[in-house]
Amino acid sequence: MTLNIDSTALEAAFSYDYSERPSFYVEEYFDAAQAASRTYSQLKSDHIVPGTGGISSTGLVFAVNGTTASGFNKANDFSFNANDLTATAEGAIGLGGAIRYRIDKSFSIHPDTGEEISNRALNGYMTLEYDASRAGSTGYSGWVLYNHYDYRADIFDLVNVSTILTDNSLALTGDLALSSAFFHMGGTTGSIVGDFSFQTTVVPVPAAVWLFASGLAGLFVNQRKQKALAV
Numbered sequence: 725m726t727l728n729i730d731s732t733a734l735e736a737a738f739s740y741d742y743s744e745r746p747s748f749y750v751e752e753y754f755d756a757a758q759a760a761s762r763t764y765s766q767l768k769s770d771h772i773v774p775g776t777g778g779i780s781s782t783g784l785v786f787a788v789n790g791t792t793a794s795g796f797n798k799a800n801d802f803s804f805n806a807n808d809l810t811a812t813a814e815g816a817i818g819l820g821g822a823i824r825y826r827i828d829k830s831f832s833i834h835p836d837t838g839e840e841i842s843n844r845a846l847n848g849y850m851t852l853e854y855d856a857s858r859a860g861s862t863g864y865s866g867w868v869l870y871n872h873y874d875y876r877a878d879i880f881d882l883v884n885v886s887t888i889l890t891d892n893s894l895a896l897t898g899d900l901a902l903s904s905a906f907f908h909m910g911g912t913t914g915s916i917v918g919d920f921s922f923q924t925t926v927v928p929v930p931a932a933v934w935l936f937a938s939g940l941a942g943l944f945v946n947q948r949k950q951k952a953l954a955v
Contacts, residue, residue, distance in 0.1 A: 725788070725819055725852065727900065729781035729918040737902055737915035738827070748827050748909070749778035751844065756787035756820030759848060760795060767822050767873070768846055776826060781918075786850065788924055789818035796849045798872055806889060806926070810866060813854040817924075822848030822873065827909060845909060848873035852922065862914075867896065868903065877905035882920065889926075896922040 731749055738748035752771055754762065762770060773779045793799040798818035805812040825845045849872035858881060859866035865885035871877050885898035900918045902911045 725786045725920060725922045727781075727784045727786070727823070727918060727920050729784070729900070731778060731781050733915070734781070734917045737912050737917050738906075738910045748825060748911075750781035750784075750823060751776060751778065751826035752824040753779065753781075753784050754822040754824075754848075755785060759820060759822040760797065764796065764873075767848055768824070768844060778826075784821075784823060786819040786821040789820050793818050793820075796872065798849055798851045802852075809887065809889060809894075810854060810856060810859070816851035816853045816870075819850040819852060821850075822846060845906070846873050847871040847879050850879075863899075864901070865898065867898075869900075871905060878903035879905045880920075881914075883916070892925055892927075894922075894924055894926050896920075 729750060734750070735748050752773065754767065754770075754772065758772060759767060789797055789800055791800050797820055798816060800818050801815035802817045803814050823846070825847075827843045827845075847869075851870045851872065853868055853870060854866050855868055856866050858864055858868060863883040865882050867882035867885055868878050869880040869882070871879045879902075881901045881903050882896065883899045883901045885896055888895040898920060899916050900920055902913055902915045902917055904913055907913055
């Protein structure tokens, strides 16, 4: 899964008034191997790029995990029937890698709730899941990215999504909208802050292997396949 976060849109989405506007940006990105080689606490403090300034926040790749995963990573148990993907989707797609954000402002207590706030936030051990109850007329697709670092929280709703399913490939593309996990840091829920693409190979259930991302096999939705599939 590739995330392209628009740094200008991300900062603009964090306009909550803490007496002055915080500057919210991507401070660090760890690919799957870099994240897996670090402890829980190191992900919150280590730097791949020196310094605490913003880094490039486009082309951030999160590898699809296997049916078993080590450490805090979440394994894949996602399956669906290709004849009706959204009605039959079950489980979650585990993603390797992590992204860390920073608010370039010192504060410790939320002015409304009294909650203690750090000036860094980290999304890691993520899963991509489908929740039909979150699909709506405003472009919300029901696809959601969840963070599992520290606690489970919805971080991005995937909106304006295009789905392409062929004989052996599932692809999703669309926009990233802030979810409720960022609200306590001043984020405006629903703000579009970038886009994404996701591609993976699908195999018949009960396959024992996980096939990693592949190119599209075609540009049409296959309505003929009746058997259940797993990513």
